[in-house]
Amino acid sequence: MSTVQSDDRGPVVPMLECSGITMSFGGIPVLKGITFALEPGTVTALAGENGAGKSTLMKIASGQYRPDDGQVQVRGQHLPSGNAQAAYSLGVAIVPQELASIPEMMVYENLFIGRELKNGIGILDRRAMIQAAKGYLEEFGLETDPKSRMKTLPVGVRQIIEIIKATHRGARVLLLDEPTSAIAEREVARLAGIVRSLRDQGVAILFTTHKMEEIRAMADRVVVLRDGKLVSDTPLAAITDDGIVTAMIGRELDQLFPERPDAGTQSVLEVDSLVIAPGAEPVSFTVKSGEILGLAGLVGAGRTELIECIYGIRKPVSGTVRVSGTTLKPGAPLSSIARNLAIVPEDRKGAGAVLSMSVLDNATLPRIAAFSKFGVLNGRQRRDAVGTIMKSMRLKSNGLDQHLDNLSGGNQQKVVFGRWLTGPVDALLLDEPTRGVDVGARSEIYRIITELSSAGMAVVMASSDMPEILSLSHRAFVMRDLGVVGELDRAQLDSPTVQDTIFRLASGQNAAPVKDTMP
Amino acid sequence: MNTTIDVLPALQRRDWKELASGFLIRHIMVVVMLLIVAFFAYRSARFATPDNLTNILIAAAPFALIALGQTLVILTGGIDLSVGSVMAASAMAAAWTATNAGDSPMLPLVAAVVTGLLAGSINGLIVSKFEVPPFITTLGMLTLASGIAYVIGNGAPINGLPASFGSFANTQILGLTLPVILMIIAILVLAFVMKRTNYGLRVYAIGGNRLAAEIAGVRSRNILFSVYAISGVLAGLSGLMLASRVITGAPNLGQGYELDAIAAVVIGGASLMGGRGTVWGTAIGLLLIQTINNGLDLLLVPAYWQNVIKGVIIVAAVGVDVWAARRGRR
Incomplete structure (x- = not known):
């Protein structure tokens, strides 16, 4: 694929072209010869599971990483390897998953950082910047005051401001890394609108996701990576949802997840009417020895908070936790450790x-x-x-x-x-155990989790990774608004409609045939 | 050790040259120290003599204790600006006790230690319990303790102390004065504590990542409290030794010492962000500063110029350390 007819402007060269990109980290191959191109005025979804190599590919395309082999061309020009500055001046902008905005500065300052407007004598022309910023924000349908501090805005708005920052500096290729991973439902719709309007202006957009709905909502074309290989590159209209999922997960799913032995019968972790925060529904459950309980839900549903309350990093409003019959002291990690409770927190570097x-x-x-x-x-x-x-x-x-x-x-x-x-560990709490972990290590961590549970540990595992929940847990809870809104047993987890069921529960569209734990 | 060797080709192809340069880079401060010693020994005949070595150690002793306390505080990511003033307050408390409680060396010692402990505990309590930033807390204590020192002496030094007051600094054992022996013991004990005990590991852990340490069962508030308390006690002892050397309680004693102590810790390779640094590093940093002081004195460099040179050397030394650390990581 090289040139296409576009409107009446004649043949066009691809905005961005990657050919034969190969990269490995510490001996583990992450990308194995990826070749694809982005046409102007198109939106391409880069789909794949966690660890498939999406973020690495994005970083190479934006010049942040130097590939071991292969090259990137921007509008026919060769992009010097691993040169972020060159990529930037060629019009390639990336909005990373962890936003690079400066929280203490105001919106307009963030927009103009590095290319501030100055008046005749070299003093900052704040009024002109505020004026211009207002225009940009309105153009993108934001009513945000340009003088509000970045940190006071919701993540979704900050992300759009990052997109504005990239495009008003003339970016013609926009790379969005997991743009929806941390934002609310209605913000996703707004983001989709913005992506479409940029596409109509001729910008080539590439975004990563592992959520089907977003691919359908935003993309024209979908490129699927699995295990570092490009396994599918088709127009969106030519592939079904199932086709995408099969490409994403493939036969790998069976190999990635080990066999899961049956759970035991002895109650190990007993959570009794635990109220995570004022006004939240109390949560009660028991995890048996050898059982893995999955916790699914959207960002902010309360999975992390529940795990922190059980362990004692966070003090619950009320309720008790017992491990092997002994009640834990609330808010005291040391007492939890003494009772053989262990935790692997979500934020590996921070906690x-x-x-x-x-x-x-x-x-x-x-x-x-x-x-x-x-x-x-x-x-x-x-x-x-x-x-x-x-x-x-x-x-x-x-x-x-x-x-x-x-x-x-x-x-x-x-x-x-x-x-x-x-x-000894009686009960193990896992919060996103494979976040930021490459494929090779991921299957080893699954092996470890399964081995520990089959050795008799009770495991609670919160995860945003759907295959992880579906293939590792014996039972799963779906959480919303700091409470448990649904429970799925083994048979339900194996049913073909389970992803849809979990999504409905997590987003509050209650219409699915599941047994509800709420009275 | 049975862990798998990672696939880093550079580390597998180790040859002598790399080993040697790696060793030099890791111990760059020792190299800097030796160069400075060589320079002074070359320029002054009196520098490299046993007598002069003793002089350097005697001058280093009061700084040593507060620099060691400072090391613990800095390892937790904090800072103790109050040590100089706490030295003065402790010295004044000891001198006051000596004039009012007769000719016993024990009571002034108790007074100095208790004063230091009290000041350090207040710092520790405010930092750990009320989570006031250490910089602010100890800046307040700096002013407060200095005020107390003047209050005790009614604004004047306390003179005419009994002879026993001089015994702390001037008693000799095996040819070394008590403060020098105390310094050596303190370095050895703290080096052991930081390297080989639960307490040491926990101090490093909360300095490296407080939340992660708490989740792993470290009671971070207790540890934080303790480092300030220890720093206070060591400042108290150090104040007493300094006052004892001249058998006078002076309310302006120890002024500005906190900065030399911090400089020693930082030259020793500690990070002001916490979690990185060693007791040995501080000991080297301390000796480096004292060697420079002593050498410049011997070369008859005027006092104001000494400060200029010292300032340059401190920044240059840390600059070399940062450069070496960056190279070592590559």
Whole structure:
């Protein structure tokens, strides 16, 4: 594919063309010879599961990463490898998943940062900038005051402002990385409108997602990556939803997820009328030994909050948690650890690991008392214990003294997991256990989760990754508004309409045939 | 150790040259120190003598204790600006006790330690319990403790102290004065504590990532409180030693010492963001500053110029460290 007829402007060269892009991180191939092109005035969805290589491809296309092999051309011009500045001046803009706006500055300051308007004597012309910013915002249907602080705005609005920032500087290729992962439903609709209007102005847009509805709502064409390979590149009209899902998940699904043995019968984790926040519905459930309970729901539904309340990072309004019959002290992680409760938090860098410390020290921390006598650490004992566990985790590191900030996301996550396993764990709380983890390590983490549960642990796993919920859990809850709105058993999780059912429950369109746990 | 070796080709092809340069880069401050020592030894015949080494150690001792306390505080990501004033308040409290409680060395010691502990505990409480930023909290304590020091002496130094008051600084054991011995013990003990105990590991953990440490069961408030309390006690002891050397309680004693202590910690490779740094590093930083002071004195460099040179060397030393760290990471 090279040139197409477009309106009456004659043949056009592709806005962006990637050919034979290959890249690996730490020996693990992430992209294997990707070739595709973006035409002007089109919207292309880059679909694929977490870890398929979408974000890496975006970063290469925008010049942030240098590919191991292959090249990128922008409007027929060669993009020097790994040169973000060159990509920018050629008109390629990226709006990353984690927004790069400056929260303490005002909207118009963010819009004009780096190319501020100045008056004749070189002083900032704030009035002109505010005026211009107002125009841009209105053009995109925002009534936001240009003088409001960035941090006071919802994420969805900040994202649109980032898009404005990119396009009003003349970007002709717009790359949106997971633009909907953190925004509310009605903001998705507004984003779709903006994407369409930019397309009509001739901008080539590429966005990543793993949600079917968004592909349907926004894209003209869909490119599917699986495991670093381009497995499908078709106009949207020529492929069915099932076709896309099959391309995304493929036969890999069976290999990615290990067999799941039946759950035990002994109650291990008992949550009784736990109220997460004032006004929320109380949550009660029991997890048996060897059982994996999935928690599904949209961002902000309360999955993380529930897990934090159970563990004690957050103090619940009321209610109790028991592990193996013993009631935990609310809001006290130390008491939870003493009762053999373990957690792998959502935010690995912020809450999971101390990146400035070594593997050994990180792995010592939760069970520090077991490795010491009168407060003095037993070096040999902890080195042996941690070494054994990390070997069983198949940790890739330069020894136990390597600092965590030099490890890949997947290996950091293995440390955050493994540090609990030097002692007994009765119940394990997982919050997005594979976020930011590459495919190779992901299947290993699934293996670890399944092995731990079959060894008798009770597991609660919150995840936004649908295949993870469907293929790992014995039972799943759907959460909305800090409460549980639906429960799905094994048979329901295996039914072909389950994704639709979960989506309806999570978004509040209650019409699905599920047994409701609410009275 | 049975962990798998990662696929980093550069690390597998280690040769002698890389090992040697890696070693140099990791111990760059020792190299800088040796260069400075060599320079002074070359320029002054009196520099490299046992007597002069003793002088350097004696001068370093009062700084050593507060720099060690400062190391713990900085490792948690905090800072203690109050140590200089706490030294003065403790010295005045000790001197006042000595004039009013007869000729016993024990009571002034208790007075100094209690004053330091009290000031440090107040810092610790405000930082850990009320979560006031350490910079603000200890800036307040700097002013407060300095005020207390003047209040105790009614605005004047306390003179005419009993001879026993001088015993802290001037007693010699095995040819070394008490403060030097205390400095050596304090360095050894704290190096052990930070490297080999639960407490040390927890201090590093909350400095590296407080939330992650709390989730892993560290009671971060207790640890935070303790580092300020320890810093206070060490400042109290250090104030007493300084006053004892001249057998006078001076309310302006220790003024500005907090900055030299912070400089020593930072030269030693600690990050002001917390989580990185070592007791050995601080010891090197401390000796570096004292060696420069001593060497410049011997070369008869005027005092004001000494400050200019010292300022340049502090920034240059840390600059070299940052450069080496960046190279070492590559």
